[in-house]
Amino acid sequence: MIRIIDLYKSFNGQAVLDGINLEMPTGKITVVIGKSGVGKSVLLKHIIGLLRPDRGQVLIDDVDVTQLRGRKLQELRRRFAVLFQGGALFDSLNVFENVAFPLKEKTKLPEAEITRRVHERLDQMNLSPEVAFKFPDELSGGMKKRVALARAMIQEPEIILFDEPVTGLDPPMSNTVFHLINKTHDDSGYTALVVAHDLPEVFQVADYVAMLHHGRIIAYGTPEEIQHHQDPKVQSFIKGEVDFLED
Amino acid sequence: MVTFIRHLGRWLLNWVQEAGAMLLFLLQGLALAFVPPFRFRRLLQEINLIGVKSTLIVLLTAAFTGMVLALQGYYTLRKYGSEGALGSAVALSLIREMGPVLTALMVSARAGSAVTAEIGIMRITEQLDALDTMAVNPMQYVVMPKLLAGLIAVPLLTAIFDVVGILGGYLVGVVLLGVSSGSYFSGMVQSVVPLDINGGVVKSLVFGLTIITVASFKGYYTEHGAEGVSRATNQTVVLSAVLVLAWDYILTSFFM
Numbered sequence: 001m002i003r004i005i006d007l008y009k010s011f012n013g014q015a016v017l018d019g020i021n022l023e024m025p026t027g028k029i030t031v032v033i034g035k036s037g038v039g040k041s042v043l044l045k046h047i048i049g050l051l052r053p054d055r056g057q058v059l060i061d062d063v064d065v066t067q068l069r070g071r072k073l074q075e076l077r078r079r080f081a082v083l084f085q086g087g088a089l090f091d092s093l094n095v096f097e098n099v100a101f102p103l104k105e106k107t108k109l110p111e112a113e114i115t116r117r118v119h120e121r122l123d124q125m126n127l128s129p130e131v132a133f134k135f136p137d138e139l140s141g142g143m144k145k146r147v148a149l150a151r152a153m154i155q156e157p158e159i160i161l162f163d164e165p166v167t168g169l170d171p172p173m174s175n176t177v178f179h180l181i182n183k184t185h186d187d188s189g190y191t192a193l194v195v196a197h198d199l200p201e202v203f204q205v206a207d208y209v210a211m212l213h214h215g216r217i218i219a220y221g222t223p224e225e226i227q228h229h230q231d232p233k234v235q236s237f238i239k240g241e242v243d244f245l246e247d
Numbered sequence: 248m249v250t251f252i253r254h255l256g257r258w259l260l261n262w263v264q265e266a267g268a269m270l271l272f273l274l275q276g277l278a279l280a281f282v283p284p285f286r287f288r289r290l291l292q293e294i295n296l297i298g299v300k301s302t303l304i305v306l307l308t309a310a311f312t313g314m315v316l317a318l319q320g321y322y323t324l325r326k327y328g329s330e331g332a333l334g335s336a337v338a339l340s341l342i343r344e345m346g347p348v349l350t351a352l353m354v355s356a357r358a359g360s361a362v363t364a365e366i367g368i369m370r371i372t373e374q375l376d377a378l379d380t381m382a383v384n385p386m387q388y389v390v391m392p393k394l395l396a397g398l399i400a401v402p403l404l405t406a407i408f409d410v411v412g413i414l415g416g417y418l419v420g421v422v423l424l425g426v427s428s429g430s431y432f433s434g435m436v437q438s439v440v441p442l443d444i445n446g447g448v449v450k451s452l453v454f455g456l457t458i459i460t461v462a463s464f465k466g467y468y469t470e471h472g473a474e475g476v477s478r479a480t481n482q483t484v485v486l487s488a489v490l491v492l493a494w495d496y497i498l499t500s501f502f503m
Contacts (some may be wrong), residue, residue, distance in 0.1 A: 086379035
């Protein structure tokens, strides 16, 4: 269980997270929706300890991430994987080396076993074996996302954080990526946080949905509950209504 | 006037703050060289990037520097009938001063800018964050091998610069202008003492560390996307060139 309690963060005096309270149940996919720039990625970076809050707690099985430093934080991060918005694949490594990277760095598995696992993951993401020798700049946006997902999955983490997993992809590829998230979640049962603004596609993968607005969670529930939520801001966002005067 | 003093004070405070942050960055990077894993393969990759790939530009600069030193030196020494001292003039100028400084400036322009751009792009595309989330220390994986490579590669490039510069001087002084080959080399052997060579080595070590520290620091703390990378790269080249020249004065005053 991941619990966020009263989390505040501001940049240059401007509050981005203004008292976030949120629970992400173990083994479920929680999706945080909200307009671009409301602080969804900032929230995600607090969960993995890449950013420190002004105040508040991020509890992972009752361990407060905000209080961890150095080796203890590194140990906690071994339970995580993150799929970054642009994939964050290492430019200097080819696809095989990128996917194998966490295993080579953090395990003592023999080379043959690493190779087997990498090819298994690439196959799971519908990527042909020839892709393994390409470099990130030779891949399409959708392929980069799938390679990044393969890298995130390779160590079979307990928790995966997805930062805008389909931003910049065409609708068929977005559906493919959401399908892969669903499939890998069914296979592995990890706990997931997805931050996204792609509606209604995100409802395909969500067990729970939270809406972030002006630094606060203004709605939380199952996809059905959110779709029928009474708050006009939630309805306006779901329907994609033009909102020139807001902010 | 008050506004000017306020701006000057703020500028000075920022400068001191950045210098302190850079020093801590350097110390942290070097300390990580003694913490496993030791990343020998990454070190070799960085020596290739910073050292081997700078060799051509260093060779060209060295050859022309040696040639122009011999040309200038010959016509100056001829006025006093001392053409025989050409070898020692070329060698001392190169070993004490021109070799370390020009090598450092070339490395800063070629490899320093490349290091900043590489790390800066890693920052804005979240590759450094990705390392962090995989429990791999980005300072140890990315920065530390570059610092060590700077320490190893720049003195070696400086040695190459000195040798090629002396040969360039030989080409102009002996082959083209007719100075005797024996006096060119014997003057050099008599006048160059170990202190000159040690001074050059110390300078090149300091310059190498300075350039790669500035380049890595500027890249590591890049902000604001592609424009930020461009600005950081520019700052690296300017700041490391100024620091190399400032260090050169300080170290020269120690070795004189």
